[in-house]
Amino acid sequence: MKVFVERFLGINHKELMISVATKLKNLLNEQLKGLSSQLSWYIIQLGITFASSLWLIRHLDSLHWGSISLLGAYHGMFSVFSGIWLKDWVIKAIVEGRKIETLLGSVAFIAVLLSVFGFVVCGVSFMLFFPQYSFLKNLIWIQAGSLLTTPFHVVYFYFDAIKKPQLINQVNAYYAICAGICKVICAEIKPFSFSTFLWLQLGCSLGLGIGYYWLIKNEGLEFRKWQFQWQLVQEMCKGAWSVFVSKIIGLAQSKMDVLLLASLLNLSDTGKYSSAIRLIEACYFVPVLLFTHQYPRMIEAKQFSEKHFLKKMQQYFNISLDCAIGLITLLWISAPLFERILGVQELTWFIWGLSINLLFYMLDIARSSFLFVNNFAYLMIPIQLISCLLGVCISYFLVPYWGIYGTVISTWMTGLWQCWLSNYLFRETRFIPRILCSKTYSIS
Numbered sequence: 001m002k003v004f005v006e007r008f009l010g011i012n013h014k015e016l017m018i019s020v021a022t023k024l025k026n027l028l029n030e031q032l033k034g035l036s037s038q039l040s041w042y043i044i045q046l047g048i049t050f051a052s053s054l055w056l057i058r059h060l061d062s063l064h065w066g067s068i069s070l071l072g073a074y075h076g077m078f079s080v081f082s083g084i085w086l087k088d089w090v091i092k093a094i095v096e097g098r099k100i101e102t103l104l105g106s107v108a109f110i111a112v113l114l115s116v117f118g119f120v121v122c123g124v125s126f127m128l129f130f131p132q133y134s135f136l137k138n139l140i141w142i143q144a145g146s147l148l149t150t151p152f153h154v155v156y157f158y159f160d161a162i163k164k165p166q167l168i169n170q171v172n173a174y175y176a177i178c179a180g181i182c183k184v185i186c187a188e189i190k191p192f193s194f195s196t197f198l199w200l201q202l203g204c205s206l207g208l209g210i211g212y213y214w215l216i217k218n219e220g221l222e223f224r225k226w227q228f229q230w231q232l233v234q235e236m237c238k239g240a241w242s243v244f245v246s247k248i249i250g251l252a253q254s255k256m257d258v259l260l261l262a263s264l265l266n267l268s269d270t271g272k273y274s275s276a277i278r279l280i281e282a283c284y285f286v287p288v289l290l291f292t293h294q295y296p297r298m299i300e301a302k303q304f305s306e307k308h309f310l311k312k313m314q315q316y317f318n319i320s321l322d323c324a325i326g327l328i329t330l331l332w333i334s335a336p337l338f339e340r341i342l343g344v345q346e347l348t349w350f351i352w353g354l355s356i357n358l359l360f361y362m363l364d365i366a367r368s369s370f371l372f373v374n375n376f377a378y379l380m381i382p383i384q385l386i387s388c389l390l391g392v393c394i395s396y397f398l399v400p401y402w403g404i405y406g407t408v409i410s411t412w413m414t415g416l417w418q419c420w421l422s423n424y425l426f427r428e429t430r431f432i433p434r435i436l437c438s439k440t441y442s443i444s
Helices: 002-009 013-031 036-059 062-076 084-095 100-129 139-161 165-188 194-218 230-264 267-281 285-304 306-342 347-354 357-373 377-402 404-419 421-425 432-437
Strands: none
Touching: 036 062, 036 165, 036 267, 036 285, 036 306, 062 100, 062 139, 062 194, 062 230, 062 267, 084 100, 084 139, 084 230, 084 285, 084 357, 100 139, 100 230, 139 165, 139 194, 139 285, 165 194, 230 267, 230 377, 230 404, 267 306, 267 347, 267 404, 285 306, 285 357, 306 347, 306 357, 306 432, 347 404, 357 377, 357 404, 357 432, 377 404, 377 421, 404 421, 421 432
């Protein structure tokens, strides 16, 4: 790795580590002031979820872990039906001063209807697309049942908008602890019971919804005060329909690699790939945390002036780039250790390859704040659609010959398109690569 850094980047690896560490220190000192509570609860949630996932990977064989990954990936594609696609629209409306009770009541109405629809579609379509895994056809209904608990999650829109996400993170941490304990218990019970595992996770999801209700009640906004307004529902659907479509395509794209592996290869290989993916996804809290912190401030900067907004946007991109480099470096260093601990063959190579996706993911998340603030969310639809189709086509061509490594190459190509090349497709986003490549951005 040292030789790679020095030969291809043209700098000493020690200088690179010092530079990255300095930038990350500046990030914590300058960009995340006042977020120590939020960050601490985030770390607890991440640590418990990460540790419980490692426990499952270590104590379950590739077949069982592959089955869990398949069910989770397929169910995850339908999580958009819980109403999460309305999050950015609702946060923007709250920051702009709209009535909170009416907003929450209307978005909850949409979330309930769509969650029921998503539950039915998820269960039925799984049996159609994966008939070879008939032993999972009943279990998918338990997994999909968590969709019915997600309408409660509209509560965290409010706390993100008022810049108190640490309260949500605290409840999420308690949920992670309960869910993690259940995972460890199920992994230790021999023989492993899929149904027990899924029922316990469903119970934890219901408990998470109850926790959200307790939070909103303490704010004096209990459910009985929420108001439904049909006109506002229509306004939400009209203003956020493009986000809904892009979220569906985006979730399909993010889960497609696991689903294609399960379809083209087998559950054992799917389990190996999912082990690496789970380790990479443990780092996703960083872009999520940055977005939660930056998005309301981007809206305020836009209201102040266009020049101020673009300056903040450039800072956001630079922070994302620095964090991605730091996280990728840490993953490369720790990959051999994870392979020895988990006992998954070739895990080091998978982590080295898939960690590059962190860079693509962080830049794409940062760009989404620009699109949301400027009401350009509809541009995400062709970007996500081309990315999804590109990933499917490349995977179908490479996976039969190169197996899991074909999927890794496919994620590289789609990620490069999505976070960089797609900017040149639209006039509104062509200046973004210039922001990334310049130290100071000026408006002509």
